Amino acid sequence: MQVEIWSDVVCPWCYIGKRRFEKALADFEHADEVTVRWRSFELDPNAAFLPGRSMAEQLAAKYGRTVEQAGEMLRSMDRMAAAEGLDYDLASTTGGNTFDAHRLLHLAEDHGLGPDMKEALLHTYFVERVAVSDPDVLRRVAAKVGLPAAEVEEVLAGDRYADAVRADEREAHELGCTGVPFAVVDRKFAVPGAQEPDTFLAVLRRAWDQAHPVLETVEGGGPSCDGDSCSI
């Protein structure tokens, strides 16, 4: 079974949704048959690469609020994250462009390290609160996960995996994904948003049942021969 999850590494609901999905997977009887593939989705492809402003400052500017008011809005999301064991402080988190992070996620995927890289990037951004648009931060995360330094440099210096990121985003669009997280199970079921573990679990079980059909015998049965004779 294949679960593909479109998400961005700076998307607060994506990390929360990841924890909920992981809870569902832990309760799933056939978890060892599930492959999880992280697919790219940039919330803001035009974001600056090195933003200086915190999320509270950006939100205040966008909605004409004070930084304190914006911070209060963000704290309600911090509490949702805390319920999943994630130590968010969104008000002091700084955003940024995630294109390079996604290209490195594809490199990690090719090395069988996609899930490790995804977790490391989310942790770096939301818990360590370090900008994952910074190439030095990306180098450090990639090294920690175990990606070959030379390949990381090659990706950061050129446009390797740019097409792969764009292809993921095109496919998201084709599948009707307009926001993230967005999980697709066996290309049969779409789970939009950070749903509760029980919802994910029910979908995993339905997909498993469909992938393991009971042979349906067509009614009627035509004439045949068995060991003794042929029907005439």
Place this chain on the structure above:
Amino acid sequence: MQVEIWSDVVCPWCYIGKRRFEKALADFEHADEVTVRWRSFELDPNAAFLPGRSMAEQLAAKYGRTVEQAGEMLRSMDRMAAAEGLDYDLASTTGGNTFDAHRLLHLAEDHGLGPDMKEALLHTYFVERVAVSDPDVLRRVAAKVGLPAAEVEEVLAGDRYADAVRADEREAHELGCTGVPFAVVDRKFAVPGAQEPDTFLAVLRRAWDQAHPVLETVEGGGPSCDGDSCSI
């Protein structure tokens, strides 16, 4: 899509069923996506390798009838075959063991010639009315289909593919197949017996629809982030 058909090369309904299936396939919109795999099933694994008696004589002995009476029973099946363009004369056909024919079918499968060999063996037995239990007949059919003579000799001299034939038969049993022909489409639908082309066609279309699902979105939709904002 994969269609597996369990059948025996001396099974009158199997050749008729093959023609009906071929008619269905000719009308199927996605015929070029279908792979047909012939699987082994021996009607009588204990049959003698070189029977001297015709089917009419065997049938007469079995049911305590005269050879003429038995021949009349077989002629009704000849007429069913004629309706499919097959020139049967079952009364004068001699049976025999098909184990070696099945082993050679597996060799043919490995050379991508499974369907050619299956058709050639059925034609040899039912239309040419030659015993396919005779090694010399098998050599001639295999050569005509294009199997390498050295490999054919190796199969006939030893027990190569014996396990493959037995495995097919075990699998037939597991799938609930007690008589042949028995077609299985994508391991989802079983079509027992030589059914009409329309029945096969309907099953092919259902299987195709199941293999090309429309993505089903789980109701409700959890919180997510899009380009502008995150739901709180």
